Structure formats: structure tokens, C-alpha cells
Amino acid sequence: MITRSKLNTRRIKQQEDNWTMAPSTQHYWIVSIPTENSSRGDVFQSLKSRIASSNRDYAEVSTFPIPAFKIGTLDSLVSQSEELAKIDAQFEGTVLKVVDVMKGVLQGDDDKVREQCVVNDRPVDSYLTSFSWSTTRYRTTLSIPELSSTLTKEMTSLDIDLRTKYSQYQQAKGNLLTIQRKQTGNLSTRSLEGLVHKDDLVLESEYMETLLVAVPINDQKDWLKQYETLAPMVVPRSSSKVAEDDDFALYNVTVFKKYSHQFSQKCREHKFVPREYKYDENALENSQKEQKQLGEQEKKLWGETLRLARTSYSDAVTAWAHLKALRTFVESVLRYGLPPDFVSVIIKPYHKQEKKAKKELDSAYSYLGGPAFSEKKSKSRKADDDDAAIGALEVEYSPYVFYSMVV
Known part of the structure; x- marks a missing residue:
């Protein structure tokens, strides 16, 4: 029998392994399960026990509260579901672009990049695992299309602003490198200013x-x-x-x-x-002045770009998380029906435990997909034992609402 102290020791060890072995990105899953006349607390604890218990310690599970939004017709929900899927892919791309800008500014230093990847001055993990809908920023009195439009406008605006600033920084950096190259190299290529009298x-x-x-x-x-x-x-x-x-x-x-x-x-x-x-007797002095000015401009734009990238990352992840909540709500209503009564959670699988956690969830909630899904999973169980890309988990159909974020 596993005692509580042994369980705590095991989880601490698992978290340490997750910290030291995890790649630079972390997977998060947003899952919703219908209550089916059970209390929300019981459904949450049941789900948690499947992947975060003494004998199945595969992940951390936290609540992911989603407010009730205005619901239109079934046809409108189907249309909104398709549109939100497209927007979701765009948002993911924008977050990746922001990280790429950080890498460009910080010369590919992953440790420094991760230091800048915070949300509202908090680690991403802390923000996502304690997520709550920002009603002041995104009013729930708005319709689902209005909310998605607001989120899209925010994301598009920050993408354009960051692209513009990064382009300015790259231009300044290129100009500085050009004039610096003139001062280096051998006598067949370098500037002759200061050498010829x-x-x-x-x-x-x-x-x-x-x-x-x-x-x-x-x-x-x-x-x-x-x-x-x-x-x-x-x-x-x-x-x-x-x-x-x-x-x-x-x-x-x-x-x-x-x-x-x-x-x-x-x-x-x-x-x-x-x-x-x-020959120009002032050429050397002018060149030195130009190099100094370009250096100051490059340094200034470097700081501005990094600050904007940090802010953009925070805003982009915030918008993406809210879009995931919106998408989860719409899909849950489409799958589980009205009135909306489901439990939504965010799951942080431990490194190299993703497949085990997903299999446990599929096993526990396969009944939501009906007999056909259970039969299909049984036939494909052997194939599932082979390694597969984690990114394919969301592409596969799940009997419950399942979305992933990689940040």
C-alpha cells in the first residue's frame, strides 16, 4: 500500500524530472466532460483520479472555468465551431511568431527566451492552471461571434505592431553590420579610411x-x-x-x-x-560618427522590440487561452446538448507521460462516443502502442471535448 508520504515523494520526484527533462515547450490539454446528473465536484475528482492518482501519476489537473455565453441556433453554433477552429490555428501561429521574434532578438538563447515568455508577469504555467475568464476585458454579454471578433482584432493588431517593430530592428541591425564589416576583413575588402593618407x-x-x-x-x-x-x-x-x-x-x-x-x-x-x-579628409570621422549613430539606433530598437515582444507574448497567450475557452464552450454544447452542463479542466501532462494520460482519458470516457467509438479504439489498440507524435492527439477524434495548447 502506498502511503501519503510516499505518494508526495513520488510526485515531487516526478515534478523534478519534468523540470529537468522537459523540452522548451509544454503541452496543455483543455478537456470538458458532461456532468450527467453528477455534481461538478464529483466529475472533476473522477477525472483527476484517472491520471493524477497514486497509481496513475501522469499529469497535473486544474479547473478551467468557462462562463455561460449567449447561445444562438444550432446552425449558428456549427458555423461558429468551424470559424473558431480556423482562428485557433491563426492564434497558434501568432504565438509562435512572437517566440521567433524573441529568439531573433536574443540570438537564439532559449533560457533568455523562456525568461521573457510570461503572462501578466507570471509564468505561463501559473496563468493557465489558474485561468479565469476576464469579464472586464471580454464581456460575456457579447455574443460568441462578437467575442471571437474582438479576440481576432487584438491578435491581428499585436501581430502587425510586432512585425513592424521587428522589421525596423532588423534594418538597423543590418545597417550596423554593413558598416562594421567595412572595418574588418583584409585589405582586399575592408574600408581604407584611416589607412591611406x-x-x-x-x-x-x-x-x-x-x-x-x-x-x-x-x-x-x-x-x-x-x-x-x-x-x-x-x-x-x-x-x-x-x-x-x-x-x-x-x-x-x-x-x-x-x-x-x-x-x-x-x-x-x-x-x-x-x-x-x-580621398576625403573627413571620411574617417564621418564613418565613426555614422557607426556610433547606427549602434545607438540598433540598441534602442533592440530594447523596444524585446519589450514589445514580451508584451505581445502575454497578450497573445491571454487571447489564445480565451479563444480556447470559447471554442471548448461551443463544442461542449454541440456534443453534450442544452442546457450547458459540463466540467472543463486544463491538464498538464508530465514529460513522456502524454500517451499514458491520453489513453486513460479515452478509456474512461469512450462511452461518450458510443459503441462505434469503443469498437474502433479496441481494434486500433495495438497500433496505439507505437510511438506517435503528441501533436496528433488533437487531430484524432476524442469522444469528449479535447483541445491542446503548446507554449
Whole structure:
């Protein structure tokens, strides 16, 4: 016989395993069961005992209270059920997009992303397992289509706002990276500002100009032997080394403007790299100012985007949970009839216990699907023993109302 202390120890161990082994996302199931002349408390305890008892400790079970909404005709409920299913998929996509934005801003750091994934400054788990309908935000005096429309408008608005802000951040980040790249790399690609001085160039000449060429570090002797003969009208002994790194040496050379293009072409044929450069005594200072401004802009937008993503996540999960409640109500009325009398719960299955919990629920409530469902489940029991994607659980028909959230 399992004592209460042993049971508590077991559950603590299970929760610790769930914490250390669980993936970055958590599955939640929203389930409703008809009362069938029993008290709500008895139905809740019966359901809970199936998957959260001493011998079936597969999940945590909490109440998921749903208010009574205005009910129209049966045809309208069927139409609303179909529409809510479409909206549900859209909401899930939006939540995933918000998380993707967080990952982009936080450079894929999953731990930091999870820190930002809170709802009203509470952990998601705390919010969902103690969910209550926000009557101040979503008045129950409104019809079901009006409520779903309100939720959709909220979700669409936050999606657009976050997309716009994230696009601005990405643009600022791209501009900063572009100017930073100019300051890195070897002499064949990097910016020459600050490396080339006025004395290295022939300026303000009507007929001559100074070209700059990046020469591979091991080909400098070839350069010095050949540069005077690469094209006509190259000024003899006009080339000198301006700068050097591990890969290239930067040389200047004076040629007549008439043959500049031909000289550059010959350089490329010999694997010397001509560099485009126009001297500006203020270029380095201007570049540094621009980089500083872009850095400040990127930092500012980084903070704004992260804050908006955090707020958007909170609002998106809130709207999604309320939509799930609305969808659960509509489906429960369609399945169990009027007046609406059912118990709704939210289930948090432990890591790697999802299939066992689902099988227990199916076994306990298969009668709600009628004899055909029970027979079908019996025939497919062997196939069910194979591993299957958890995400397919909601796609399969359940004899009771069953929806999932993955956050």
C-alpha cells in the first residue's frame, strides 16, 4: 500500500524530472466532460483520479472555468465551431511568431527566451492552471461571434505592431553590420579610411591619378617587377607600400588617367586587387560618427522590440487561452446538448507521460462516443502502442471535448 508520504515523494520526484527533462515547450490539454446528473465536484475528482492518482501519476489537473455565453441556433453554433477552429490555428501561429521574434532578438538563447515568455508577469504555467475568464476585458454579454471578433482584432493588431517593430530592428541591425564589416576583413575588402593618407596620393592633377592595389602578401616581388609594364604611361618607381596585414599588402601607384581602366584590368588578370578609393579628409570621422549613430539606433530598437515582444507574448497567450475557452464552450454544447452542463479542466501532462494520460482519458470516457467509438479504439489498440507524435492527439477524434495548447 502506498502511503501519503510516499505518494508526495513520488510526485515531487516526478515534478523534478519534468523540470529537468522537459523540452522548451509544454503541452496543455483543455478537456470538458458532461456532468450527467453528477455534481461538478464529483466529475472533476473522477477525472483527476484517472491520471493524477497514486497509481496513475501522469499529469497535473486544474479547473478551467468557462462562463455561460449567449447561445444562438444550432446552425449558428456549427458555423461558429468551424470559424473558431480556423482562428485557433491563426492564434497558434501568432504565438509562435512572437517566440521567433524573441529568439531573433536574443540570438537564439532559449533560457533568455523562456525568461521573457510570461503572462501578466507570471509564468505561463501559473496563468493557465489558474485561468479565469476576464469579464472586464471580454464581456460575456457579447455574443460568441462578437467575442471571437474582438479576440481576432487584438491578435491581428499585436501581430502587425510586432512585425513592424521587428522589421525596423532588423534594418538597423543590418545597417550596423554593413558598416562594421567595412572595418574588418583584409585589405582586399575592408574600408581604407584611416589607412591611406594625403601624402600617399597624387591629388588635383589634370592628367595623373593614384590607384591603390591590394597585392597578395606572397606576390609582392612580382608586383614590384611588373607594375610598371602592366599598362602604358605608368610613372616609374611610383609604387610604395601603404599598409599591410596577414593576407595582403596595399600599394599605391601613379598612372595617367587615360590608362587607369586598362591598368586596373591588367591587375585583375595578375590576381592583384584594385581598390576603389576617393580621398576625403573627413571620411574617417564621418564613418565613426555614422557607426556610433547606427549602434545607438540598433540598441534602442533592440530594447523596444524585446519589450514589445514580451508584451505581445502575454497578450497573445491571454487571447489564445480565451479563444480556447470559447471554442471548448461551443463544442461542449454541440456534443453534450442544452442546457450547458459540463466540467472543463486544463491538464498538464508530465514529460513522456502524454500517451499514458491520453489513453486513460479515452478509456474512461469512450462511452461518450458510443459503441462505434469503443469498437474502433479496441481494434486500433495495438497500433496505439507505437510511438506517435503528441501533436496528433488533437487531430484524432476524442469522444469528449479535447483541445491542446503548446507554449
